[in-house]
Amino acid sequence: MALLEVNDLHTSFFTPVGEVKAVNGVSFNLDRGKVLGIVGESGSGKSVTAYSIMQILEKTGKIVSGSIKVDGQELVGISEKEMKNVRGNKISIIFQDPMTSLNPTYTIGHQLMEAILLHTNRNKQQAWDRAVEMLRLVNVNEPEKRMKQYPFEFSGGMRQRVMIAMALACEPDILIADEPTTALDVTIQAQILELMQSLQKELGMAIIMITHDLGVVAQMCDEVIVMYAGSICEQGTADEIFYNPKHEYTKGLMRSIPTIGNDGEKLHPISGTPIDLLNMPAGCPFAPRCDNAMKICLRQRAERLQINDFHQAACWMNVKEEMEKEGEPNG
Amino acid sequence: MADTLVEVKHLKEYFNIATGAFTTKPLKAVDDVSFSIRRGETLGLVGESGCGKTTVGRTLLHLYKPTAGEIFFDGKKIESKKDIQEYRKKSAMVFQDPYSSLNPRMTVADIIAEPLDVHKMYANKKEREERVLELMSKVGLNSEHANRYAHEFSGGQRQRIGIARAMAMNPQFVVCDEPVSALDVSIQAQVINMFDELQDQMGLTYLFIAHDLLVVRHISDRIAVMYLGKMVELADAKEIYDHPLHPYTKCLMSAVPLPDPKAARENKRIVLSGDIPSPLNAPSGCPFRTRCPYASEECAASMPEFKEVQSGHYVACHRLNEIG
Numbered sequence: 063m064a065l066l067e068v069n070d071l072h073t074s075f076f077t078p079v080g081e082v083k084a085v086n087g088v089s090f091n092l093d094r095g096k097v098l099g100i101v102g103e104s105g106s107g108k109s110v111t112a113y114s115i116m117q118i119l120e121k122t123g124k125i126v127s128g129s130i131k132v133d134g135q136e137l138v139g140i141s142e143k144e145m146k147n148v149r150g151n152k153i154s155i156i157f158q159d160p161m162t163s164l165n166p167t168y169t170i171g172h173q174l175m176e177a178i179l180l181h182t183n184r185n186k187q188q189a190w191d192r193a194v195e196m197l198r199l200v201n202v203n204e205p206e207k208r209m210k211q212y213p214f215e216f217s218g219g220m221r222q223r224v225m226i227a228m229a230l231a232c233e234p235d236i237l238i239a240d241e242p243t244t245a246l247d248v249t250i251q252a253q254i255l256e257l258m259q260s261l262q263k264e265l266g267m268a269i270i271m272i273t274h275d276l277g278v279v280a281q282m283c284d285e286v287i288v289m290y291a292g293s294i295c296e297q298g299t300a301d302e303i304f305y306n307p308k309h310e311y312t313k314g315l316m317r318s319i320p321t322i323g324n325d326g327e328k329l330h331p332i333s334g335t336p337i338d339l340l341n342m343p344a345g346c347p348f349a350p351r352c353d354n355a356m357k358i359c360l361r362q363r364a365e366r367l368q369i370n371d372f373h374q375a376a377c378w379m380n381v382k383e384e385m386e387k388e389g390e391p392n393g
Numbered sequence: 394m395a396d397t398l399v400e401v402k403h404l405k406e407y408f409n410i411a412t413g414a415f416t417t418k419p420l421k422a423v424d425d426v427s428f429s430i431r432r433g434e435t436l437g438l439v440g441e442s443g444c445g446k447t448t449v450g451r452t453l454l455h456l457y458k459p460t461a462g463e464i465f466f467d468g469k470k471i472e473s474k475k476d477i478q479e480y481r482k483k484s485a486m487v488f489q490d491p492y493s494s495l496n497p498r499m500t501v502a503d504i505i506a507e508p509l510d511v512h513k514m515y516a517n518k519k520e521r522e523e524r525v526l527e528l529m530s531k532v533g534l535n536s537e538h539a540n541r542y543a544h545e546f547s548g549g550q551r552q553r554i555g556i557a558r559a560m561a562m563n564p565q566f567v568v569c570d571e572p573v574s575a576l577d578v579s580i581q582a583q584v585i586n587m588f589d590e591l592q593d594q595m596g597l598t599y600l601f602i603a604h605d606l607l608v609v610r611h612i613s614d615r616i617a618v619m620y621l622g623k624m625v626e627l628a629d630a631k632e633i634y635d636h637p638l639h640p641y642t643k644c645l646m647s648a649v650p651l652p653d654p655k656a657a658r659e660n661k662r663i664v665l666s667g668d669i670p671s672p673l674n675a676p677s678g679c680p681f682r683t684r685c686p687y688a689s690e691e692c693a694a695s696m697p698e699f700k701e702v703q704s705g706h707y708v709a710c711h712r713l714n715e716i717g
Contacts, residue, residue: 103577103578103579104577217668217669219668220668247441247442247604247669248441248604248606248645248648248649249441249644249645249648249664249665250441250668251648251650252647252648252650252662252664252665253664253665253666255650256662256664274577274578275650276578276652277607277649277650277651277652277657278650279652280650280651280652280653280654280656280657281650281651281654281657300654301654301655304652304653304654305654314579315578315579316652318578318579318581318582319578319582319607319652320585320607320608320610320611321607321651321652321653322607322610322634322651322656328586328589329582329585329586329611330582331579331580331581331582331583331585331586332579332582332583333583335547335549335550335580336547336577336579336580
């Protein structure tokens with residue numbers, strides 16, 4: 063049994079102008095100790111998927127249907143009280159912006175201890191010790207002194223370390239990292255990614271890495287999910303997704319990023335503009351921007367097709383190729 | 394020199410920061426930077442937040458008055474108010490944030506025509522309208538959108554509006570301050586290609602400021618690296634990636650996450666310890682010495698000279714020979 067099983071998840075935001083289907087039928091499994099990357103552009107539903115798992119959606123947002131199971135326990139529909147037990151203990155989350163996710167009016171120590179006191183049976187002294195231990199684990203120098211300082215005395219990279227310490231204080235099985243290094247500089251990003259990798263090996267938790275940066279994915283992830291307009295286009299091992307993409311959107315994405323190899327060549331952008339989630343097309347959501355769109359793409363969504371043991375994609379092009387192969391006399 | 398369009402000598406930009414009720418302290422955002430940009434080239438300027446790259450761009454256009462130093466445009470020193478005004482007709486800027494750099498109460502046509510209005514570049518309304526439509530088609534905007542407002546557009550389209558505004562005066566020199574970092578990957582490529590095309594069509598010279606090293610490498614002919622207000626290295630784009638000389642550049646290049654799992658596995662990252670020091674308390678001598686694995690006493694004593702070590706490859710480091 064997988065550690066996390068998400069099945070046909072639908073999450074919508076009910077706004078004055080209509081229902082926004084932010085997550086539209088997402089299914090995936092996450093095994094213990096694995097790093098799963100979710101990539102996509104703004105509005106692709108990658109963060110909303112994470113917030114649905116944590117059930118920290120905004121008031122207008124609601125899980126419409128589907129199931130989320132952690133260790134076999136169903137999370138959709140359980141009470142807020144039960145959910146509080148899951149958060150922190152089983153699943154933790156760190157956010158993009160370490161500048162705003164800490165409370166500026168409390169000391170770092172207070173905020174770290176709050177999480178520990180809330181989720182475990184430790185007393186204050188034990189919680190303090192645990193907090194210091196956590197700060198040491200994430201390589202914060204002089205943790206005892208740092209405990210008494212306020213967030214403004216910390217740099218961006220240091221704050222993100224504090225956030226990671228806080229998230230890991232109760233030893234969760236799953237850590238969700240929502241664009242954890244987007245707000246950081248390259249050299250600080252390298253520090254944080256290195257830290258996450260070593261902690262992952264040491265503590266053996268599973269990580270869901272949400273990012274738009276394909277470089278971060280290539281570096282960190284075992285498996286990758288590519289999302290577009292609330293649905294999964296493609297899913298597979300990192301090598302499969304990067305070297306053998308089977309969805310037109312993923313292919314376009316790979317062509318549009320500058321790499322060391324394509325010096326001096328023109329980039330191949332994906333034409334058009336991102337989709338309007340209020341007016342979703344009937345067929346494949348990517349069809350209006352796809353260079354190879356066929357008639358069927360505009361009418362009907364493609365089912366997810368198994369490409370090989372490590373790779374699935376939902377694109378009619380694969381069905382077409384399959385049919386052509388079968389059509390060949392000796393194929 | 395005929396082929397140099399913009400030249401900067403010993404540029405300094407200090408901001409006075411209040412440290413108490415009556416005391417101030419200079420923040421050395423840009424400290425003694427010299428470089429030149431050739432006609433028709435793209436000079437990439439990279440560095441981490443707080444290193445002064447945006448300040449260089451803005452001071453270069455006289456949006457900030459330089460504390461010290463000289464700026465030459467087309468061989469002519471920019472000094473008097475009149476010089477500045479003339480210079481501003483030939484230069485332009487594209488900003489990072491397409492959401493806050495466009496006035497929400499102005500229509501697209503008015504935003505694009507604003508530089509024309511300021512410099513009174515048209516004889517009548519018809520001429521103005523024609524010019525606006527020409528600019529819009531140049532950046533791939535639909536002419537029907539001329540009377541809409543900025544909030545009706547997506548990030549990528551807004552950035553196109555900003556670019557059309559920058560191109561309104563037919564500038565020779567454009568400072569692009571992180572023009573694609575707020576955009577999604579697929580839109581980023583559209584805008585990068587457009588910068589390329591406009592450069593070919595109009596013979597533009599760019600100063601391209603960004604922190605995404607892969608984007609900068611793609612678009613730039615030469616790249617300059619800044620750290621804490623100082624320029625530490627400048628060389629051809631390919632050269633600086635393949636053979637970085639300054640220890641900071643080396644670390645920066647190795648820290649770039651490559652979008653290629655195999656390369657990422659093989660990449661030996663140099664992970665720096667610590668953070669960038671505050672520019673208010675910059676270390677003595679070389680600013681990088683507090684994080685540099687090769688730092689010696691000499692580095693604390695004096696700032697190394699920014700000098701040409703190979704043809705076209707400038708670097709400021711005392712310990713260059715020892716590092717190899």
